[in-house]
Amino acid sequence: MIEAILFDKDGTLFDFDASWGVWAERQLTKLAGGDGALAGRMAASIGYDLAALRFHPWSPVIAGTLDDAVDLLLPHLPHWERRALADELDGAAQDLPLVAPVDLAPCLAGLRGQRLRLGVATNDSEAAARAHLAAAGVTGFFDFVAGYDSGYGAKPAPGPLLAFADYLGVAPEACAMVGDSTHDLNAARAAGMRPVGVLTGPARAEDLAPLAEVVLPDIGALAAWVLRA
Structure with a gap:
C-alpha cells in the first residue's frame, strides 16, 4: 500500500x-x-x-x-x-505568485483524508519552497519540505527522497514520488519509490512514460490512482 x-x-x-x-x-x-x-x-x-x-x-x-x-x-x-x-x-x-493546476487545498485534504503523509522535494531552495507553500495556504498539509540546499542533495539523486522516507519512518517502496520531469522519475527509481508523472510541466507524456508507473494529467487525478494502486 x-x-x-x-x-x-x-x-x-x-x-x-x-x-x-x-x-x-x-x-x-x-x-x-x-x-x-x-x-x-x-x-x-x-x-x-x-x-x-x-x-x-x-x-x-x-x-x-x-x-x-x-x-x-x-x-x-x-x-x-x-x-x-x-x-x-x-x-x-x-515573491513569485504561483499558479496551481488544481485547487490545491481540497486536493491535498483529500489525500490526507486517505491517511497519506505528504512531503515536497524540490530543486528550488527550501526558503523559496516554504514561501510558495505558505502563499498558497497549504504548508500545513506537508510533513516534510526539502530544497536542494537542505542537506540531502538534489534530484535526480535519491537523497531527498530517502530523507523523506526516513523522516516518516516509511519504507521507500510504500512511497510515491510525483513529478513533471525525468529528474523526478529517475530519482524515484533510484530511491525505490513508485514514480508518478504529471503533465503540468514542459515534459510531454512520451518523455515521462518510459520512467513512470503512470502519467496523470495533473495531481487532481492522484487520489483516484492511489485507490486503484
Whole structure:
C-alpha cells in the first residue's frame, strides 16, 4: 500500500509555464538593464523563449537548481558577483505568485483524508519552497519540505527522497514520488519509490512514460490512482 506521497514543486504542485514563464522574462529584462540583446543571449543560455514567455522542454534550468541557473547566467553578467546573483534570483523567486493546476487545498485534504503523509522535494531552495507553500495556504498539509540546499542533495539523486522516507519512518517502496520531469522519475527509481508523472510541466507524456508507473494529467487525478494502486 502507498503510505506517503512526495511531490516535486514547480510543474507539479504549481503549473510551470503559468508560474515561471512571465517571471523569467521580467527577471531577464531586469538583469539585462533594458539591453534586449543581452536579455536574448541569457534567455538562449537557459533555454527560454522570450517571445513565447515559456521554457523549452530541454531547458537545463527546468529541473535544475539555483546554482545551475547562476552558472548559466553569470558569464553574461561579469559585473555581478556569484553570491549576489544567487541571492537576487532566490529573493525574486520567493515573491513569485504561483499558479496551481488544481485547487490545491481540497486536493491535498483529500489525500490526507486517505491517511497519506505528504512531503515536497524540490530543486528550488527550501526558503523559496516554504514561501510558495505558505502563499498558497497549504504548508500545513506537508510533513516534510526539502530544497536542494537542505542537506540531502538534489534530484535526480535519491537523497531527498530517502530523507523523506526516513523522516516518516516509511519504507521507500510504500512511497510515491510525483513529478513533471525525468529528474523526478529517475530519482524515484533510484530511491525505490513508485514514480508518478504529471503533465503540468514542459515534459510531454512520451518523455515521462518510459520512467513512470503512470502519467496523470495533473495531481487532481492522484487520489483516484492511489485507490486503484
